[in-house]
Amino acid sequence: MIKFAAIGLDHRHIYEQVGRLLELGCECAGYWTDGDPQPLAGFVERFPQLHRVSDVNALYEDKTIDLIVTAAIPADRAGIAVRAMECGKDVMTDKPGCTTAADLERIKKAAKANSRIWSVNYSERFEVPCVQKAAELVAEGRIGQVVQTLGIGPHRLNKSTRPDWFFDSVQYGGILIDIASHQIDQYLFFTGSDDAQIASACIANYANSETPDLQDFGEIVLRNERSHGYIRVDWYTPDGLSTWGDGRLMLLGTEGYIELRKYIDIGGQQGTNHLFITDNNGIERMDCSTQPLPYYGHLVNDIRNRTDTAMCQDHCFKVMELAIEAQRLALNAA
Amino acid sequence: MIKFAAIGLDHRHIYEQVGRLLELGCECAGYWTDGDPQPLAGFVERFPQLHRVSDVNALYEDKTIDLIVTAAIPADRAGIAVRAMECGKDVMTDKPGCTTAADLERIKKAAKANSRIWSVNYSERFEVPCVQKAAELVAEGRIGQVVQTLGIGPHRLNKSTRPDWFFDSVQYGGILIDIASHQIDQYLFFTGSDDAQIASACIANYANSETPDLQDFGEIVLRNERSHGYIRVDWYTPDGLSTWGDGRLMLLGTEGYIELRKYIDIGGQQGTNHLFITDNNGIERMDCSTQPLPYYGHLVNDIRNRTDTAMCQDHCFKVMELAIEAQRLALNAA
Numbered sequence: 001m002i003k004f005a006a007i008g009l010d011h012r013h014i015y016e017q018v019g020r021l022l023e024l025g026c027e028c029a030g031y032w033t034d035g036d037p038q039p040l041a042g043f044v045e046r047f048p049q050l051h052r053v054s055d056v057n058a059l060y061e062d063k064t065i066d067l068i069v070t071a072a073i074p075a076d077r078a079g080i081a082v083r084a085m086e087c088g089k090d091v092m093t094d095k096p097g098c099t100t101a102a103d104l105e106r107i108k109k110a111a112k113a114n115s116r117i118w119s120v121n122y123s124e125r126f127e128v129p130c131v132q133k134a135a136e137l138v139a140e141g142r143i144g145q146v147v148q149t150l151g152i153g154p155h156r157l158n159k160s161t162r163p164d165w166f167f168d169s170v171q172y173g174g175i176l177i178d179i180a181s182h183q184i185d186q187y188l189f190f191t192g193s194d195d196a197q198i199a200s201a202c203i204a205n206y207a208n209s210e211t212p213d214l215q216d217f218g219e220i221v222l223r224n225e226r227s228h229g230y231i232r233v234d235w236y237t238p239d240g241l242s243t244w245g246d247g248r249l250m251l252l253g254t255e256g257y258i259e260l261r262k263y264i265d266i267g268g269q270q271g272t273n274h275l276f277i278t279d280n281n282g283i284e285r286m287d288c289s290t291q292p293l294p295y296y297g298h299l300v301n302d303i304r305n306r307t308d309t310a311m312c313q314d315h316c317f318k319v320m321e322l323a324i325e326a327q328r329l330a331l332n333a334a
Numbered sequence: 335m336i337k338f339a340a341i342g343l344d345h346r347h348i349y350e351q352v353g354r355l356l357e358l359g360c361e362c363a364g365y366w367t368d369g370d371p372q373p374l375a376g377f378v379e380r381f382p383q384l385h386r387v388s389d390v391n392a393l394y395e396d397k398t399i400d401l402i403v404t405a406a407i408p409a410d411r412a413g414i415a416v417r418a419m420e421c422g423k424d425v426m427t428d429k430p431g432c433t434t435a436a437d438l439e440r441i442k443k444a445a446k447a448n449s450r451i452w453s454v455n456y457s458e459r460f461e462v463p464c465v466q467k468a469a470e471l472v473a474e475g476r477i478g479q480v481v482q483t484l485g486i487g488p489h490r491l492n493k494s495t496r497p498d499w500f501f502d503s504v505q506y507g508g509i510l511i512d513i514a515s516h517q518i519d520q521y522l523f524f525t526g527s528d529d530a531q532i533a534s535a536c537i538a539n540y541a542n543s544e545t546p547d548l549q550d551f552g553e554i555v556l557r558n559e560r561s562h563g564y565i566r567v568d569w570y571t572p573d574g575l576s577t578w579g580d581g582r583l584m585l586l587g588t589e590g591y592i593e594l595r596k597y598i599d600i601g602g603q604q605g606t607n608h609l610f611i612t613d614n615n616g617i618e619r620m621d622c623s624t625q626p627l628p629y630y631g632h633l634v635n636d637i638r639n640r641t642d643t644a645m646c647q648d649h650c651f652k653v654m655e656l657a658i659e660a661q662r663l664a665l666n667a668a
Contacts, residue, residue, distance in 0.1 A: 147540050147551055150566065152484070152584075154591075200534035200555050202562065206481050207588035217481055219562060221534050221555055228536065228553060230564055232484065238590045240616035246591075250486075254541035256572045257488075257580075259600070266593065267610045267619035268602050276601045282574035285601035 002303050005059040006031035007080050008072020010163070012039045013094040015046055016127060017069045020296045022047070029065050032056040038163060039071075060087045066303050067092060073165045074173045078103035085116040090303050092119045096181050097320050099173030101328075104320050111313070115306070119299055120316055124153070124182040124247065125189065126295035130260045130273035130288040134251060138190060142279055143253025146191050148228040150250040151183035156237035157208075157216070167211045174327040175203055175215035179233045181323040183249075187222050187229030188315060188322075190251055195318060196222040196229065201326040203334055207236060220326045241266075255279060336637050339393040340365035341414050342406020344497070346373045347428040349380055351403045351455060354630045356381070363399050366390040372497060373405075394421045400637050401426060407499045408507045412437030419450040424637050426453045430515050431654050433507030435662075438654050445647070449640075453633055454650055458487070458516040458581065459523065460629035464594045464607035464622040468585060472524060476613055477587025480525050482562040484584040485517035490571035491542075491550070501545045508661040509537055509549035513567045515657040517583075521556050521563030522649060522656075524585055529652060530556040530563065535660040537668055541570060554660045575600075589613060 004026055006018055010033070022028060030051040033040060053059060059068070060083055068084035070077055071094035078098040081091040085107075097120035098104050111118045125131045138146055165171035172178050188196065200221040208214050216236065222229035237245045242264065249260040256279030265274040273288040298310035338360055340352055344367070356362060364385040367374060377384075387393060393402070394417055402418035404411055405428035412432040415425040419441075431454035432438050445452045459465045472480055499505035506512050522530065534555040542548050550570065556563035571579045581596040590613030599608040607622040632644035 145540060147538075147568070147570070148553075148566065150486070154586075199536070202533070202557065204481075204562075206479060206560070217562070219482075219555070219564065221553070223536065226540070228538075228551070230553065230566065232482065232564065232586075234481070234586065236481070236586065236588055236591070238612055239614040240590070241612050242617075246612070252488075252566075252568065252570065254570055256574070257570070266612055266617050267608075274601075278572055278575050278580070278600055280573040283576075283600050 001025045001027060002066040002300055003027045003029050003064055004067040004069055005029045005062070005065050006069050007056060007059060008070040008076060009033040009039050009043055010037045010073045010165070011071040011094050012042065013121070013123060014039060014043060014069070014071035016123065017071060017092060017094065017121060018047060021069070021300070024296055024300055026300060029062055030059060032059055038161065060084065063088070065089055070094065073171050074178060075099045075171045078107055081118055082106050082110045085110040085114045085118065088114060088116070090117040092121055092299060095120050095122055096173050096177045096323060099177055101324050104317070104324060108317055117302055117313065118316065119311055120320065121295070122182050122185040122319070124262070125186055127293060128262050128273065129291035129293060130262060130275040131186070131249065132293060133275050133286060133288040133291045134249070134258050134260055135190070137258060137277060138251065142277060143251060143257055144255030146227065146251055146253050148230065148252040149187045149190050150230045150252070151186055152248040153179055153183060153231070153233040154237045154245040154247070155179060155233070155235050156244045157235040167214045169213045169215065174331070175218040175233055176201060176220060176327040176330055177323045180218055180220055180231045180326065181319055183229070183231040183233070184220070184222065184322050185319045186249060187231070188319060191227035191229065193224055193227055194314070196224040196322065198322065198326045198329055199223045201330040201333070203330040218330065222322070335359045335361060336400040336634055337361045337363050337398050338401040338403055339363045339396070339399050340403050341390060341393060342404040342410060343367040343373050343377055344371045344407045344499070345405040345428050346376065347455070347457060348373060348377060348403070348405035350457065350461060351405060351426060351428065352381060355403070355634070358630055358634055360634065363396055364393060366393055372495060394418065397422070399423055404428065407505050408512060409433045409505045412441055415452055416440050416444045419444040419448045419452065422448060422450070424451040426455055426633060429454050429456055430507050430511045430657060433511055435658050438651070438658060442651055451636055451647065452650065453645055454654065455629070456516050456519040456653070458596070459520055461627060462596050462607065463625035463627060464596060464609040465520070465583065466627060467609055467620060467622040467625045468583070468592050468594055469524070471592060471611060472585065476611060477585060477591055478589030480561065480585055480587050482564065482586040483521045483524050484564045484586070485520055486582045487513055487517060487565070487567040488571045488579040488581065489513060489567070489569050490578045491569040501548045503547045503549065508665070509552040509567055510535060510554060510661040510664055511657045514552055514554055514565045514660065515653055517563070517565040517567070518554070518556065518656050519653045520583060521565070522653060525561035525563065527558055527561055528648070530558040530656065532656065532660045532663055533557045535664040535667070537664040552664065556656070
């Protein structure tokens, strides 16, 4: 089984990244983080057995470590990934994988030069069972050709708990890079696309004038010769919602459509992972509770076997490339 | 009470247009239609007491008629409206109100020169109780500033029942003019906007290669300095849906959001007009069954009192202007 280490604990996504690897039997060689980021206390509580190292070089230089995972401040992730790959390690990073086009180029170069895996954990696909179920249904041809994906990613702001970097677009990368990248991944994946044009992209701040560099609204329109993608993200989730966001994904096919109410079915049934498929036979609500989440297992196998099954490497690069391009276009238009 | 006549019965929307005026006590002076369009038999069945005239001039020249209603072939509606207004009559037309920029200019000129009302019956707002309820909630400030409207308008094709003009974009106007105009109306209305730019517009035919001039998919992105609108329309409603389309409208506010499942709540409750509001207090599913539909009553009053309460005339012109511009941009991009 592989050995991994965590570098950078600035986002709570690190809990899943580390926890799921441990569940699979991977060994954690330790973790390093700068200072006392907000997620640290919860990390120590969840994983009291893990060892914090004071010198990050000890992790980079440990030849027995196969994989570095990171949920550092977004702008810092590229540097961590490049150094890790130069030290012969694969990388699994929280999204966004990086925040600038120059950083993405450095990452691509390091991955290629060192024959390393750079994997961005798009949790809104890889850690959501109903999305995996939808992938099965689409692969079976249940809704015909997927013409469009429509992804809505509202998020709760939780302003008082957020660190300074959260309000600095240089550090978080911008709303399209930070949270719309999830939906770009889903658009390319579900339409079977290698590439797309950004037909339109937009960012704004409508509700947070006291933190002007927090982009609280964003949208992207993607298009290629046979499919379309619309993405809307925001930080407006109201307090009355019992979860962090009413994330939706709608897949429009020529012979039917699928709607995912990923985290809540407002005014409907309890629980998460609500999948509705409507096709020529009728409307079906599907239970996704037993749907496996293969990303972590596949990634571990990829690391051992030097394969490319968890997420195609070119796809992974393309998602960040499109997110960075959308953010650039939106900034120019703003 | 006012007297009206119907000219052009090519779309079944004429049933509502005539039926609701009769319910209000308006007098129908008769109707004229060319040949035997598909909706005629149902019209005669619904309104056996009404008189079909053989010479349309008899209706235009009847000085006692206040209002002409039309659901003619879309490309013919402008000519009917202009002639009616030149004859001193107000007009209520099925959507789209016209299909070209030149026709819209003729209509504007005729309305102004003759001080007439030209009203497009946007049935997806005016005849849907939950949309009226949403308007009340927005006006009360329940979701703060409306940042975005997201409207989805899937339609069932019913290919075998459609007349030839349905497959000829010159006659039906194009999918954005024909059916996305509904959502442009709702975007401007719910965001309180007088105008917007078309940030992106697109049309395609993915599922109907044997009728290449049927645009079966379309989308529009609208934007102004304080709001956004996304519109998606298609002719892909699968046979398994028990109604013609799973039309949705989502209103994103800075302090909450509203979702309308206008005609069906897939996998949920029976009936129509499902309104869900989520704000800082929680999630509420609201009953809209008693919500009044004031459009027809207001229009009748406007005709009698020369007022502008059913739908602001400038708004009505702007909707068609934007729809025609979106269609033009989409054609250029195609």
